[in-house]
Amino acid sequence: MKLPASYYNFISYVGSAIAIISLMLILFMAILTSLMEDVSSYLGILILLILPFLLVVGLILIPIGMRLKVKKSKKEHTSLSESRFILDLNIKQHRNATFVFMLGTFLFLFFTGIGSYELYHYSESIEFCGTICHEVMKPEYVAYQNSPHAKVTCAQCHIGSGAEWFVKAKISGMYQVYSVLANKFPTPIPTPIENLRPARETCEQCHWPQKFYSNSINSEKYYLTDKENTEWEVQLIMKTGSTNDASGQENGIHWHINPNIQIDYIATDAKREMIPWVRYINKETGDTLIYNSQEEKLLEEAKDTLHVRTMDCMDCHNRPAHNYLTPATFVNNAMASGEISKELPELKLLAMELFAMSFNNTDTALLTIESNVWNFYKDNYPEIVEEKTQLIEEAIVGLQNSYSLNMFPEMKANWDAYPDHIGHMEFNGCFRCHNDQHMADNGKVISKDCNLCHSILVQGTGAEKEYASLQDTLEFKHPVDIDGVWKESNCSKCHRYLY
Ligand code: HEC
Ligand code: HEC
Ligand code: HEC
Ligand code: HEC
Ligand code: HEC
Ligand code: HEC
Structure with a gap:
């Protein structure tokens, strides 16, 4: 194989070696990842970013070396072929030089690889995400450390696995670093996050939606604003998902994540607190129902312009790691x-x-x-x-x-800036749809029945406490007399800004 005479120079050799080794590594990794089921983003970044970068560096070095050589020979008026480089492995010096060169290249690539990997690893660490720009991330970081997910890394929810999202995250991350340095970040940081990765690819990597959860007891103690700070207790049996029902998630709260059920909705505000339009699709039977709010009707033309979102875990569990309590x-x-x-x-x-x-x-x-x-x-x-x-x-x-x-x-981060959509006390949460006001053409409404999602096991104070048996439920009694207003009004109407 004959190459142009100008090719025979040291810089072009180094370039070729880097390019060839990177290419071989890329091929090797590609084969490796195609054999593995779950590719971590570590390998993804190595294949997608670092090695191609080195490949390009190597390829660029080749013409640079060639040009320099042509220039040099013109200057010195020597012929190119005269300075042809000859490698003869029978000569000891040549042998040693080759060995040193190959070892050097190998070590260079090896350490670049490790260095990039470490850098990558660090940029994914909780320490980096949560504390580097500590003023900005403090609310999220502090709330996170007190959440059930304190041992799950930021990246597992915000990036997930795979190279594509990794690259996306690093690109938007660069802008975020800039906005912190330039003091351009918004307060509070707006949510919902526009390009948050879908729950299917994050939450559902750890939580299996098909899993049933048995009913659990939620026990709450409240203290009234009277002189005695009177204690009021409520125990609710949460009907998360029925373990007894072997046929599928037919009832209970997690009916919503039954793979055959799809709920789409349109929200008219950025925080998704107002939901005037809801569509229910049963993917198995093809049944479709559209519920329109009777209080706040959505105009026909608005339907075409507004985003239709499909409900997932994060429409209820929107504060799994950063819940700012009221x-x-x-x-x-x-x-x-x-x-x-x-x-x-x-x-x-x-x-x-x-x-x-x-x-x-x-x-x-x-x-x-x-x-x-x-x-x-x-x-x-x-x-x-x-x-x-x-x-x-x-x-x-x-x-x-x-x-x-x-x-x-x-x-400016607190409960009011980041509404929690689970429940219905301070924010409408479930009552955004479940308020007896969303009606389908056949007259069916999305129910606000107090026993749909939970039953009340215990309520009251001191000696006046009422108890129900596990199969029964108590009728809700509001801790202070408000004349039954809670039956018609949403709880949030008073409770969001009670004080
Ligand atoms: C269990 C999954 C999970 C983990 C772990 C997690 N987050 Fe979040 N994060 C979320 C969700 C869900 C949201 C809200 C998304 C929405 O409403 O659009 C969010 C929102 C945010 C926001 C936007 C502001 C806000 O409070 O809503 C920031 C910033 C953030 N997270 C940073 C972090 C940092 C830093 C870490 C690690 C210290 C972390 N997150 C760990 C799930 C997670
Ligand atoms: C890396 C794995 C992982 C990911 C990703 C993850 N979780 Fe979790 N989740 C956990 C662990 C571990 C627990 C704690 C279980 C326990 O304490 O019994 C938990 C607990 C929970 C709980 C119960 C909280 C409680 O109060 O007991 C909810 C709800 C939940 N996760 C929702 C989510 C949502 C929503 C997402 C996506 C935004 C998510 N998780 C992402 C691992 C994960
Ligand atoms: C975007 C609208 C929407 C939101 C928000 C919403 N739901 Fe629903 N939910 C529906 C629709 C629609 C149905 C089906 C109503 C019907 O036709 O029976 C439903 C049905 C249910 C059912 C009955 C399932 C069964 O057994 O058939 C439960 C329980 C439930 N939801 C719990 C909740 C809880 C708890 C929340 C809040 C954490 C919530 N939902 C938030 C729209 C919503
Ligand atoms: C319709 C709203 C809604 C949706 C959608 C939803 N959940 Fe839940 N989930 C709830 C409610 C309400 C509870 C009970 C909360 C409580 O006990 O306070 C719950 C409980 C849980 C728990 C704790 C169960 C236990 O008893 O230990 C986990 C874990 C969980 N959900 C994960 C998920 C995941 C993952 C998804 C998405 C695949 C999801 N949820 C979708 C409303 C929802
Ligand atoms: C669509 C489902 C749903 C309906 C309908 C519903 N609730 Fe709830 N409720 C919830 C959920 C979910 C929580 C738990 C929130 C949490 O985990 O913090 C809750 C919590 C509560 C609590 C404890 C309050 C708190 O957050 O500390 C009370 C009291 C309560 N509900 C009363 C009622 C009454 C009264 C009605 C009827 C007017 C009703 N609920 C209807 C889903 C529902
Ligand atoms: C007309 C206004 C109004 C409505 C509607 C309302 N509440 Fe209340 N609620 C109050 C007032 C006032 C108090 C007493 C506050 C105090 O003493 O701290 C209170 C106290 C409570 C408490 C004790 C709270 C605490 O932290 O001390 C609970 C629990 C409660 N309400 C549940 C509900 C639920 C559930 C609903 C909806 C089904 C509801 N309320 C609807 C006005 C209202």
């Missing part, structure tokens, strides 16, 4: 666990009023919590300040902790 919830939790004392009169009310204020930064909030709590008890209950100093101190620390874990004024 003040009512986190104060109730802190009281139930004893972190803050129920014995301090009016503490729940005081806390609710405090957390309804808005602060510019966490430090101001923490200082205000401290001074307001002291001032309140000094003004209204001086005897408590004397007798229960320690309880007040503990309560302040408890309220400050709860605040820091759930409210992030710097990023």
Whole structure:
């Protein structure tokens, strides 16, 4: 095989060697990955990004070497063929040089590979995602560390496996790094995330949708805003999915993820809180029903322009890793666990009023919590300040902790900015559709029946607590008398901004 005389120079040799080795590695990896079932994004990145990059570098080096050589020979007025490089492995020096060259190239590629791999690995780590731009990611990171998914890496939900999404993530990641450096990021970070990977390819890699979940008991303790912080208990049996039903997910909440069922909807706002149009398709029988909200009718022409979304896990579990609890919830939790004392009169009310204020930064909030709590008890209950100093101190620390874990004024991240779609107390959640107002042509409505999704096992306070047997349910009793308004109004109408 004859090559142009100008080819015979050191730079072009190195280029060729790099190109050939990279090409061989690409082929080798391609064969390897086609034999494996589940390709990790590690291999994907190696094949897709690093090796082709090296291949190109090698290929570019060849003409560069050739050009330089032609230039040099013109300058020195020598003929190209004269300087032809001859490699004779019988000559010891040639042999050694070849060996050193090959070893060098190999080590170079090897370490570039490892280096890129490590860099890649680091860019996927929780540490990198959660703490590098810590001011910006703090809310997500803190909430994540207290979530059921604290041991699942950010990348497992936000990127998933496969090279395609990896490349997408790195490209959008570069823009994110820029926006942090240039101080151009929005506060709060908008959700829903536009290009979030579908649940099928993330959540469902760990959670198998066909799995049945037996009914579980949700036990909640609430504290009313009266002088005694009266405790009110509710225990619900959540009908997640029926284990007894061997024929498929015919009933229960996870009926929604039955592979034969498809629910599409149109939301008229970015946060998907308003859903005037819902379509139900039974893929097995072909039955289709369209439900239109009777309260907020969607105009015919709007249907063509708005995005139709197919429901998946994230339409209910939209805060699986970053749930910013509402003040009512986190104060109730802190009281139930004893972190803050129920014995301090009016503490729940005081806390609710405090957390309804808005602060510019966490430090101001923490200082205000401290001074307001002291001032309140000094003004209204001086005897408590004397007798229960320690309880007040503990309560302040408890309220400050709860605040820091759930409210992030710097990023404007809190419960109100990120509605949680599971349930129906502060946000409409399930009641976005299940409100007895979405009607199909045949008159069927999406039900708000209090026993559709759960049954009430226990409710009430102290000695007046009511109990049902496991098969039964209690009729809901609202903790304070509101004249049965809860039957018609959505709970969120009052509860979203109760204080
Ligand atoms: C269990 C899966 C899961 C894990 C693990 C996870 N996230 Fe998320 N993340 C989500 C979902 C779901 C959303 C909300 C998407 C939506 O509403 O569009 C989200 C939203 C976000 C948002 C947008 C702002 C917000 O609060 O909604 C950021 C930023 C974010 N995650 C960063 C991270 C970081 C950093 C980590 C790791 C420390 C992480 N996530 C781990 C599932 C996850
Ligand atoms: C890498 C695996 C993995 C991925 C991906 C993942 N999860 Fe999980 N999930 C877990 C583990 C582990 C638990 C904790 C199980 C336990 O504590 O019993 C969990 C728990 C849960 C729970 C129960 C929470 C509770 O309060 O007990 C829900 C709901 C859930 N995941 C939803 C999701 C959703 C929605 C997604 C996608 C955005 C997702 N998961 C992605 C592994 C994963
Ligand atoms: C986008 C609209 C929408 C949302 C949001 C929604 N659902 Fe549904 N749901 C439906 C439709 C439509 C049906 C079918 C109604 C019918 O024709 O019976 C249904 C049926 C159900 C059923 C009855 C299943 C059976 O046994 O037949 C349960 C239980 C249920 N949903 C629970 C929930 C829960 C819990 C939430 C909130 C976490 C929720 N849904 C949110 C639209 C929705
Ligand atoms: C219609 C709304 C809805 C959809 C869609 C949905 N879930 Fe759920 N899921 C719920 C509700 C409600 C519960 C019970 C929550 C509770 O106990 O507070 C639940 C419970 C769970 C649990 C905990 C079960 C247990 O008892 O330990 C897991 C895990 C889970 N879901 C995963 C998923 C995954 C994965 C998907 C998507 C394939 C999904 N869910 C889709 C509403 C939904
Ligand atoms: C479409 C399903 C669905 C319907 C219908 C429904 N609920 Fe619920 N409800 C839920 C879910 C899901 C939760 C649990 C939320 C969570 O896991 O935090 C819940 C939680 C609750 C809670 C505990 C509140 C909390 O979040 O702390 C009460 C009380 C309650 N429901 C009462 C009712 C009453 C009263 C009705 C009838 C007007 C009703 N529900 C109808 C799905 C439903
Ligand atoms: C007309 C307004 C209104 C409506 C509608 C309403 N509530 Fe309430 N709710 C209140 C008021 C006021 C309180 C007392 C608040 C307090 O003392 O902290 C309360 C307290 C509660 C509490 C105790 C809360 C806590 O954290 O202390 C629960 C649980 C509750 N409501 C459930 C519901 C449910 C479930 C619905 C819907 C089915 C609903 N409410 C609808 C006004 C309303």
